[in-house]
Amino acid sequence: MEQSYKKIEKLKSEKLIEKLFAEGKSVVAYPLRLVYLKTSFDDAAIVKAGVSVSKRNFKKAVQRNRLKRLMREAYRLNKSAYFNNITEQYAFMILYTGKSDSDFKTVSKKMNTLMDAFLKKESQPKP
Template identity: 80%
Template sequence: MDQSYKKIEKLKGEKLIEKLFSEGKSVVAYPLRLVYLKTNFDAPVKIKAGVSVSKRNFKKAVDRNRIKRLMREAYRLNKSNYFNNIPDQYAFMILYIGKTKTDFETVTKKMNTLMDAFLKQQSLPKP
């Protein structure tokens, strides 16, 4: 798995996202929350991921967009370390549930903690 975040890997489609939130499980590494669902895609990817930041906590789009950029970058840089050897396909939605702005180091650290928690919950081997 390379270190890119291509269009084919992005979580899109209203039906899949609704199914993800209604049937999915979650893990938390505050201020991040991962909602995931084991599923099957037509595309040859193992993970489809999306990110979200609450408009309730961050009124300005500039703040929401910055946090989403940080989360996507932290995911992109670390996904190959965690998901090279997983056998199944998953849909991910990574939510920022904190109420204050953050920096890249914090997001990266928490993203790693979140991925470790996901692998532990799924009983998958750590990298």
């Protein structure tokens, strides 16, 4: 998997997003939260991801957009290390739940922790 975040990998379907929040599971690495759902897509994407920052915690669009850029970049740089050996298709929504601003170093570190937690939770045998 290459280090890019192409249009095909972006989560845009409203129906899928609604289904994701209704039926999806989640893992947390504060201030990030990952909601995911195993699904199937018509195209070749293995993972479709979206990011979101609360308007309640960050009133100014400039702040929200900056955090979303940081989260997308951290995801883009780290996804190849985590999803090269994955066979199922997943839909992801990465939420920023913190109340204060953050820098790229922190977001990237927490993104790694989040992806580790996701892989650990999904690799556990189901009872």
